[in-house]
Amino acid sequence: MAKAKIKIDKDYRIGEIDKRIYGSFIEHIGRAVYGGIYDPAHKLADDMGFRRDVMELVRELQVPVVRYPGGNFVSGYRWEDGIGPKDQRPRRPELAWFAVENNQVGTDEFCEWARRTGTNVMMAINLGTRGAEEARSLLEYCNFEGGTYWSDLRRKNGYQSPHNIMLWNLGNEMDGPWQIGHKTAAEYGRLAAETAKVMRWLDPRIELAVCGSSNSGMATCYEWESTVLEHTYEFVDYVSMHQYYGNPNNESIEDFLSNTLDMDRFINSIAATCDYIKAKKRSKKNIYISFDEWNVWYHAHPQNAKAIKWQEGPAFNEDIYNFEDALLVGGMLICLMRHSDRVRIACQAQLVNVIAPIMTENNGRIWKQTIYYPYLHASLYGRGTAMNLVLESPRFDTKRFAGAPVLDAVAVESEDNQFLTFFALNKSRETLETECNLRDYPGAHIEEMLVMTSDDPKKTNSADAPAAIVPRLSSAYTLDNNVLTVKLSPYSWNVIRVKL
Numbered sequence: 102m103a104k105a106k107i108k109i110d111k112d113y114r115i116g117e118i119d120k121r122i123y124g125s126f127i128e129h130i131g132r133a134v135y136g137g138i139y140d141p142a143h144k145l146a147d148d149m150g151f152r153r154d155v156m157e158l159v160r161e162l163q164v165p166v167v168r169y170p171g172g173n174f175v176s177g178y179r180w181e182d183g184i185g186p187k188d189q190r191p192r193r194p195e196l197a198w199f200a201v202e203n204n205q206v207g208t209d210e211f212c213e214w215a216r217r218t219g220t221n222v223m224m225a226i227n228l229g230t231r232g233a234e235e236a237r238s239l240l241e242y243c244n245f246e247g248g249t250y251w252s253d254l255r256r257k258n259g260y261q262s263p264h265n266i267m268l269w270n271l272g273n274e275m276d277g278p279w280q281i282g283h284k285t286a287a288e289y290g291r292l293a294a295e296t297a298k299v300m301r302w303l304d305p306r307i308e309l310a311v312c313g314s315s316n317s318g319m320a321t322c323y324e325w326e327s328t329v330l331e332h333t334y335e336f337v338d339y340v341s342m343h344q345y346y347g348n349p350n351n352e353s354i355e356d357f358l359s360n361t362l363d364m365d366r367f368i369n370s371i372a373a374t375c376d377y378i379k380a381k382k383r384s385k386k387n388i389y390i391s392f393d394e395w396n397v398w399y400h401a402h403p404q405n406a407k408a409i410k411w412q413e414g415p416a417f418n419e420d421i422y423n424f425e426d427a428l429l430v431g432g433m434l435i436c437l438m439r440h441s442d443r444v445r446i447a448c449q450a451q452l453v454n455v456i457a458p459i460m461t462e463n464n465g466r467i468w469k470q471t472i473y474y475p476y477l478h479a480s481l482y483g484r485g486t487a488m489n490l491v492l493e494s495p496r497f498d499t500k501r502f503a504g505a506p507v508l509d510a511v512a513v514e515s516e517d518n519q520f521l522t523f524f525a526l527n528k529s530r531e532t533l534e535t536e537c538n539l540r541d542y543p544g545a546h547i548e549e550m551l552v553m554t555s556d557d558p559k560k561t562n563s564a565d566a567p568a569a570i571v572p573r574l575s576s577a578y579t580l581d582n583n584v585l586t587v588k589l590s591p592y593s594w595n596v597i598r599v600k601l
């Protein structure tokens with residue numbers, strides 16, 4: 102049997118995990134809003150038309166922050182279309198996804214949905230077709246108490262208290278030629294700096310994320326961040342990262358799972374780019390990372406090509422996730438936890454129906470995708486201090502990476518110091534016997550071990566078979582004389598909760 106070792110020392114810590122790394126994303130795209138969070142015809146809709154069953158699952162996931170309203174959508178969005186009496190709101194052709202936006206859900210409704218769901222909003226502003234003027238108006242509308250034009254309008258629209266949105270994105274993927282209002286790094290950097298400046302003057306409490314590259318494969322990647330940060334360094338707190346992985350050519354599961362190594366390298370390189378500008382500017386301030394779009398995304402691409410234009414809430418980008426996708430999502434979560442000293446915010450893209458862990462039928466059933474579970478486990482048990490583990494693992498070569506480790510793992514000491522949770526991914530076809538000496542945690546015992554595994558990597562959940570892939574309790578562990586030994590099943594996601 103293949104063997105691995107995890108070494109842990111109580112004093113070797115990566116740092117406190119910011120719970121916002123378990124954030125998510127709702128864009129006006131496909132059925133994320135219309136037919137997803139909002140479906141007034143549904144029997145479980147509340148007085149505002151929000152599906153209660155969706156809210157319940159979002160609460161179960163304990164999503165701390167949800168990015169809104171885009172995505173590519175935001176780069177053509179007039180936020181004023183989505184406020185005030187609903188029957189007077191315009192219907193508009195929407196150029197990011199070639200749909201019709203009816204504006205029945207806008208800023209006030211989404212902030213109210215977030216309040217009811219127990220989450221916070223990360224608001225993106227349009228820096229594609231608009232600029233500082235519209236951004237400051239939206240900020241005034243959201244965060245001013247009253248007594249000014251936009252804040253009084255919010256009160257007139259029925260929201261007496263400010264929405265108090267503390268986290269803002271300065272546009273979306275402005276480096277991408279597909280973006281409405283695509284810009285060069287210098288054009289965007291200047292615009293973002295001036296917009297950030299006036300937004301901070303208006304509300305100094307807010308935090309701001311500037312757009313980084315759309316993915317690690319962009320030809321301008323790193324050069325983009327460096328130019329943009331030259332302009333914006335003093336005014337912003339975070340640089341955005343986005344990354345999706347797919348398996349359209351049905352490569353081996355080992356190749357597919359080794360994408361986490363690319364994610365690792367990408368984060369390190371962006372952190373290095375931020376630090377280069379810090380050094381150049383002789384600054385004392387660090388720029389942190391907001392990894393505000395990440396996921397597996399490729400299953401629905403062929404259907405998207407056939408999509409009919411100018412529909413309201415069309416089924417679009419509805420990836421149906423299989424078991425191997427859940428493993429990669431688990432690996433990406435481990436990567437985010439391991440980089441929690443630099444990554445302070447991360448949003449899985451997206452939350453409902455569109456490349457999402459939660460699926461709904463219009464006016465019908467709800468079900469959990471395979472990727473729901475690693476996200477749930479990380480969000481619930483991955484809060485506290487990330488530990489700096491040393492891993493000794495067998496290695497394998499993949500198409501893109503030589504010597505990729507079979508074992509990927511991180512451990513988190515809970516905020517109340519009651520639990521130490523190991524998240525471990527076995528990327529090989531063999532059982533991996535993994536040993537960890539817990540001498541720094543005498544008297545510990547295993548609370549539970551959860552495992553997700555499957556003999557078919559392509560197996561999915563569906564509305565008819567919602568529990569085809571679910572985690573189950575495992576007893577494949579021993580803890581003797583402080584030595585924990587676990588048998589990690591072939592191709593498996595494992596959560597080992599040690600009670601301290």
Ligand code: AHR
Pocket residue numbers: 128171172173174273274394450451
């Ligand atoms: O999440 C889907 C899309 O992916 C977003 O709108 C965009 O920012 C990214 O390209």
